Amino acid sequence: MVGFHSELGHVRYQVREIGSNPDAQVAQTIELMRARARDDARYPWFRSRALALVGSGSEAEQVARAHAHTKSSIRFQQDEQTGGGIRGLDLRGNELVEVIVRPLDMAAYGATSASGAAG
Numbered sequence: 001m002v003g004f005h006s007e008l009g010h011v012r013y014q015v016r017e018i019g020s021n022p023d024a025q026v027a028q029t030i031e032l033m034r035a036r037a038r039d040d041a042r043y044p045w046f047r048s049r050a051l052a053l054v055g056s057g058s059e060a061e062q063v064a065r066a067h068a069h070t071k072s073s074i075r076f077q078q079d080e081q082t083g084g085g086i087r088g089l090d091l092r093g094n095e096l097v098e099v100i101v102r103p104l105d106m107a108a109y110g111a112t113s114a115s116g117a118a119g
Contacts, residue, residue, distance in 0.1 A: 003086040012105075013086060018098075029098050040104040049107060074106060 005011045018028045040046055053069050054062035079099040083089060 003088055005086050011086065013089070015089070025098075029100065033100055036100065036102045036104075040102055043104060046104050046107060 018025050054065050082099040
């Protein structure tokens with residue numbers, strides 16, 4: 001689905017139930033994040049941008065540069081605030097467990113959004 005977010009503009013989103021078991025929720029969320037990162041790494045422009053950001057050097061140096069870039073580019077906030085900004089998305093009566101923004105979209109939001117907010 002596509003919606004309009006009050007801070008990020010037009011966004012693609014999906015709503016899915018992941019159950020009530022906290023351990024299963026964490027496992028499913030981590031697997032979804034892993035799958036999205038793997039998928040997004042297949043886009044040449046995204047891969048080139050990531051490689052340019054981390055530069056050369058040891059793996060530890062590259063990880064430190066990636067972390068520093070991410071930390072300075074993205075403002076973390078509560079998932080309810082991130083999800084609640086989508087016009088027309090009714091969260092009343094539902095427990096919002098996690099808002100996951102694809103790495104590909106984070107890169108675009110960081111470049112175009114003043115907030116760079118991610119849940």
